[in-house]
Amino acid sequence: xxTAARPKILxxxxxxxxxxxxxxxxxxxxYPVDRASSGDDALKAVLRGGVALVLLxxxxxxxxxxxxxHYMARLEQTQDIPIMLITGAGQDSALALKAFELGVxxxxxxxxxxxxxxxxxxxxxxxxxxxRALRERLRAYENDGEEHxxxxxxxxxxxxxxxx
Numbered sequence: 055x056x057t058a059a060r061p062k063i064l065x066x067x068x069x070x071x072x073x074x075x076x077x078x079x080x081x082x083x084x085y086p087v088d089r090a091s092s093g094d095d096a097l098k099a100v101l102r103g104g105v106a107l108v109l110l111x112x113x114x115x116x117x118x119x120x121x122x123x124h125y126m127a128r129l130e131q132t133q134d135i136p137i138m139l140i141t142g143a144g145q146d147s148a149l150a151l152k153a154f155e156l157g158v159x160x161x162x163x164x165x166x167x168x169x170x171x172x173x174x175x176x177x178x179x180x181x182x183x184x185x186r187a188l189r190e191r192l193r194a195y196e197n198d199g200e201e202h203x204x205x206x207x208x209x210x211x212x213x214x215x216x217x218x
Contacts, residue, residue: 061106061186062086063179066096066122067140068114072164076109079168085179093117097125100132106182107175112141112149123156134185136178138162 063085065076073089080087088105090096093114099105108126112119119139126132136159141149145163153161159178162171 059104060086061104061183062088063175064088064090064096064099064105064108066090066093066108066114066119067111068092069111072111076171079166079171080175083172083176083179085175093119093122096122100126100135101129103131105135106186107179108135108137109175110137110139112139112153113143120152120156123153123158127157134182134189136160136182138174138178140164140166 063080065073065080065087066089067073067076068091070091073091077087077089088099090099094117096108096110097117100108108122110119110122119141123137123139126135126137138160139153139158140162142164143149150161160174162174
């Protein structure tokens with residue numbers, strides 16, 4: 055029986071050098087990584103499915119990271135995918151507040167130490183996989199319950215045999 059593909063980490067940035075640096079920092083984890091170079095490409099990738107975590111640049115020319123996060127939060131299909139927003143704009147409490155109001159899992163200011171990135175990504179990725187597995191088990195349980203939706207017999211319907 056074929057196994058399902060392992061969910062990916064989607065790295066999104068409009069700069070190729072940043073994409074390369076983030077992919078290199080994540081390589082020791084051994085997780086599958088995909089890349090997108092725009093907010094529009096990121097949305098297409100998450101809608102195709104198979105994404106467990108999104109590392110998302112805030113400032114991009116077409117669709118900003120905030121817009122991508124906002125859109126993902128509104129769709130049932132993508133709302134449970136954790137997002138780590140990453141910015142090169144420096145420490146800005148207004149941007150951080152906006153990010154957390156959108157429900158992102160983390161907000162990180164560049165430059166990011168590779169070991170810090172790996173630690174955060176490992177936690178978010180593994181948590182995402184556990185949540186996904188729990189949701190699948192719940193769906194299976196609910197579907198199994200629908201197949202056996204006839205009510206259980208009432209206590210008096212099947213008399214117990216009397217001891218001899």
